[in-house]
Amino acid sequence: MNFKELSALRADLAFIAHWVRRDTHVLDLGCGDGAMLDYLQSDKRCIGYGVEIDDDKIPACTARGVSVIQQDLEAGLAMFADNAFDTVLCLSALQMMKNVEEILRDIARVGREAIVSFPNFAYWPHRLALLRGRMPVSKSLPYEWYDTPNLRCATIKDFEALANQVGLEVLECVALRDGNLVSFLPNWRGSLAVFRLKKK
């Protein structure tokens, strides 16, 4: 997969891919159909593994030639050795986890750097929905309160505090909307929070 194809498929992944260095060893937690690793392998000569729980996504990764390990992230990353990866990706997956703190500590253990993204609950349409007395439903949070897989609601400001607590230093933090960088009032105008982190 080349950059144009990735951009068309998932603009947010295309933005994040800039942060992954060439020829590095990558772990993608909650890798879905493997699009990101497919791109990183073919365009940036990275090698790595995806971790995914969904039965339907395993053949999709396989078809792309992406090494995928079927596993529940809640079970932890015991499969992987300390500092085994240059970069650990955890993209739009963290908000679905019960044990967020534990997985972040494990990410800090197996990776030198990490990139974590999640829907920004402080995105202004979400704030507006709450002011109107309703739980937000948007393109980035496309579920009703009773059927959402998202267990955790966090804002950009919230995450920074937790990252420090689990041994990760924030190198960069941006907000994206539709895959584009939002520089003015990011915690209001960005629907996706993206953090680049380093082991402390």
Added chain:
Amino acid sequence: MKSLGIVSPQSMHFSEPLALQSGASLSDYTLVYETYGTLHADRSNAVLVCHALNASHHVAGEYVDEEGSKKILGWWDNMVGPGKPLDTDRFFVIGINNLGSCFGSTGPMHTNPATGKPYGAHFPVVTVEDWVRAQARLADALGIAQFAAVMGGSLGGMQALAWSIIYPDRLRHCVVIASTPKLSAQNIAFNDVARQAILTDPEFHGGDFYAHNAVPKNGLRVARMVGHITYLSNDDMAEKFGRELRSGKYQFDFGIDFEIESYLRYQGDKFSEYFDANTYLLITKALDYFDPAQAFGGDLTKALANTKAQFLLASFKTDWRFSPERSREIVQALVNNKRKVTYAEIDAPHGHDAFLLDDVRYLNVVRAYFERVWSEGAGA
């Protein structure tokens, strides 16, 4: 779905002695095998399918029995055939019957050239690695320097794994399903109960029962019953049989009360009609001895360090014989070596037997994997 239709086995004789891991050797031997599909001129599309305990070279397609009617389907016919996950329209698939078996390749009921009598209990104990070396000779004879993939489930998966270690350059992909890097104490314990049942059957005659025109059927029955319990999950057994009674009420004797008893006895009876007791002993020993990490101080990562293949592993959540944890040990060792590996953990209810059954999630992963094998090399 289409099947291969009627297939038939071939055989090849080898007169060069085969040195075995035990130190013994087989002076000459025959291997029986089947092939499906067409070997490309560049011989790039061959896939070896290794069989498990009670199976054979008859992987797919069907035999017609002597009456010409009853069809005997290959043990992995749902996996291998035209348009199936391992597609014989693309790949040249080989099934080889292992040494010591009772389905045609040289085994305990064949004549020992040294004595002129059946080998019986004197057939040398063979290991997974011995089988792999014999399979490699057949591959040599067929002109196959490198397999597109070597694949197997359970004991067959051990052979595939052994291929990747012994002959790293001779396979591009290694497919290991419902297998383990070594047996646990519990696995060995079950195997020994089975062996004891055979060894203590008076009809066994120290393994030379052929000369006595006897068959240690009781021993084989019990061995199979014990084995069969380990192939099924607790839930699956509860669902299929529960505490259902054969005739609605307790009989207050030691005949058959429960449906599960009836089922296991039937399985045992059927098995004792066609399986050889010496073969059962040999194959369970091969299972017990398999432990490629042993030579590396128990370090599986080191044992797999020289492998070059890409791997697919699959396990089944309710398999308590070779549980997912055992497959994950192999995956972890491969990840430590930065090998390409795909691992599917299928939430199927059928225990160890699931690897032979139709679970769409499982078959889809294998299909996707062989698509990849095809597009990466064999089909190019």
